[in-house]
Amino acid sequence: MKENEKICIIDDDEIYIFLMKKSLSAMGINNEVISFLNGADALEELIQIKSDQGELPGIILLDINMPIMDGWEFLTEFRKVNTNNYKKIPIYIVSSSIANEDFEKSKTYPEILDYLSKPVELETLESILRD
Amino acid sequence: MKFLPIHKEYDSDIDPVQTGGDQLLKFAKHFALGLEFPKNSDAAFIQNEKTELFENIFNFLPVPLIITRKSTGTIILISAGVETILQTKKAELIGKNFSEIIENKEVFDQISSQLESHGKIINNEIRIQNIYGESISCLISIETIIANGESLYLNALTNISERKILEVAIQNSEDNLRTVFENTEVGYILFNQFQNIISFNKPASIFAIKEFNKEINVGTNFSTYFPEIMRDYLTNIIAPVLNGETTSFERFILHNSEHHWYYVKFSPVFNKDQLVAGFIMSMENITERKKNEIELNKSLNLVTEQNKRLLNFSYIVSHNLRSHASNMISILNFLEKEKSETEKAGLMIHLKKVSQLLNETLFNLNEVVSIQKNLNTTLEKLNIFEYINQAIAILHKEIAAKKVVVNNNVPLDIDLNYNPAYLESILLNFLSNAIKYASPNRLPIINFTSVKNNNTIELTISDNGMGIDMNKYHDRLFGMYKTFHGNKDAKGIGLFITKNQIDAMGSKIEVISEINVGTSFKITFV
Numbered sequence: 001m002k003e004n005e006k007i008c009i010i011d012d013d014e015i016y017i018f019l020m021k022k023s024l025s026a027m028g029i030n031n032e033v034i035s036f037l038n039g040a041d042a043l044e045e046l047i048q049i050k051s052d053q054g055e056l057p058g059i060i061l062l063d064i065n066m067p068i069m070d071g072w073e074f075l076t077e078f079r080k081v082n083t084n085n086y087k088k089i090p091i092y093i094v095s096s097s098i099a100n101e102d103f104e105k106s107k108t109y110p111e112i113l114d115y116l117s118k119p120v121e122l123e124t125l126e127s128i129l130r131d
Numbered sequence: 132m133k134f135l136p137i138h139k140e141y142d143s144d145i146d147p148v149q150t151g152g153d154q155l156l157k158f159a160k161h162f163a164l165g166l167e168f169p170k171n172s173d174a175a176f177i178q179n180e181k182t183e184l185f186e187n188i189f190n191f192l193p194v195p196l197i198i199t200r201k202s203t204g205t206i207i208l209i210s211a212g213v214e215t216i217l218q219t220k221k222a223e224l225i226g227k228n229f230s231e232i233i234e235n236k237e238v239f240d241q242i243s244s245q246l247e248s249h250g251k252i253i254n255n256e257i258r259i260q261n262i263y264g265e266s267i268s269c270l271i272s273i274e275t276i277i278a279n280g281e282s283l284y285l286n287a288l289t290n291i292s293e294r295k296i297l298e299v300a301i302q303n304s305e306d307n308l309r310t311v312f313e314n315t316e317v318g319y320i321l322f323n324q325f326q327n328i329i330s331f332n333k334p335a336s337i338f339a340i341k342e343f344n345k346e347i348n349v350g351t352n353f354s355t356y357f358p359e360i361m362r363d364y365l366t367n368i369i370a371p372v373l374n375g376e377t378t379s380f381e382r383f384i385l386h387n388s389e390h391h392w393y394y395v396k397f398s399p400v401f402n403k404d405q406l407v408a409g410f411i412m413s414m415e416n417i418t419e420r421k422k423n424e425i426e427l428n429k430s431l432n433l434v435t436e437q438n439k440r441l442l443n444f445s446y447i448v449s450h451n452l453r454s455h456a457s458n459m460i461s462i463l464n465f466l467e468k469e470k471s472e473t474e475k476a477g478l479m480i481h482l483k484k485v486s487q488l489l490n491e492t493l494f495n496l497n498e499v500v501s502i503q504k505n506l507n508t509t510l511e512k513l514n515i516f517e518y519i520n521q522a523i524a525i526l527h528k529e530i531a532a533k534k535v536v537v538n539n540n541v542p543l544d545i546d547l548n549y550n551p552a553y554l555e556s557i558l559l560n561f562l563s564n565a566i567k568y569a570s571p572n573r574l575p576i577i578n579f580t581s582v583k584n585n586n587t588i589e590l591t592i593s594d595n596g597m598g599i600d601m602n603k604y605h606d607r608l609f610g611m612y613k614t615f616h617g618n619k620d621a622k623g624i625g626l627f628i629t630k631n632q633i634d635a636m637g638s639k640i641e642v643i644s645e646i647n648v649g650t651s652f653k654i655t656f657v
Contacts (some may be wrong), residue, residue, distance in 0.1 A: 015488075016454075016457075018481060026465075056462075070607075096457065097446070097450050098450075106509075119457030119460050
């Protein structure tokens, strides 16, 4: 991803967000990180960015189980926002869920590039972000 | 010499052997009396010729006929038919007294008396013995005839041994069927095509008395046994049966609050032309089987529910513990490499927070486990009205702070057999949620109502609060750590625990909710 692109983390676990930011910093990845505690907050912000004709994030790291709006619902709603593929954003699921149901469901969303189970290895994270 | 035309009483189209009785007698008389000679013949010649000829022909007759003297009962003439029946030669029989070959002498005595008074008997049943001592059933018809001035008896026999054997076999078969019919536990009623009763067995009679307080009577119509309100329904059931179809169903009859289950079957009865001549209604009491089936289904549902909950629980445990564990690993990795004391202190704060969250998660999971473990705790008779008042008292500060109106409209006399801790927890949870999510735009009102049914008690807690978007959240409303209003204090554990407490006791919960209108939770206690 480009250096000027933002990394979007959507996860209700504040400690995880803190650790992700710390990991990125440790890897020398200095892209701006925008984080949200649920899908609804993230969606609101992304809508705003689009309406301001701003730059949407270069990658989204998305949790599944979140209050108010979970990862699946976010994906459905985000499709409505990112119409005509306004920007093709790679999305990765990063979840503690190891339920097969979630793995299988993720395959039905073409915009999801991979399903990562927490804890994510730093090497994996780096390879994704430097891709 | 000539044979005169057929005796006027005798109908030649009828086989006398098969028909027996009076027809056989007429034939014998026709034969015996029908022989005539020209009027100018010599009397002695005629007599001799007549006698000889008669005897010769009589001997060969396949029809079993015996001529005996009325005065002595001595057999003087037998036909070949008799030889066939008794499997003996005429020489063995001529000169014997007829009564000697009769097995049931008392019947023969009665016949003789009747003969004395009436001069004729038709088709009386007797048993005679053949040479081997075997009993042969015959019908006997006797008529007095006069020959040479002497009164004789013309005895015509019809062998009915085979018929008798068949009759006995049919009777046995009928008896067997009747035994089965009467001793089965299934009630059977046979109807004709006009739906009138032709026959029924004892269980059917017991069924009618027990369930409808009516006696079954032959000739009465099917519909008369049911209330008028059911007649259209029954007509619809019977219609296809009268068209040759079999129909069956399971029904219960509510009797003194008890369900009496029956398997009812209507089968058409066809005549030899394959047309529906009526139908059989069978009714089998399947109450015990049904009770077992219902219990089995309950157990199956319970096990399925428990499996579902266990699976769900394992996901929750896995997800939540992994979440904390992965954070701990990450923090510890950073701590190992971190040189700055300030950064280390910051990481330690986070580690403490993760530990605290892990502890909370374990506590919550332990709560769920304890619900499952406490399934067999002693149930107590709890008054719902009083328990609601207790919950209101516990939350009185929150109620006052939000100026909530709580109406306890539950009737005073509704008691529930339940786990007291669970009932308290359930009521507190629903009440505190209703207070927490009260609409700021109107006076919050919370209503408790309850209805007692036959086997269940329904408790409804409704509010005019913020409501929940059921289209979005109905699947995860009772999920662990699921919150719906963005309230920072919400942990998403209350409804999860409450649902577990309700499920664990075999009760059910339903929700109706509309955003900005309110929410209604209905618990059905079984």
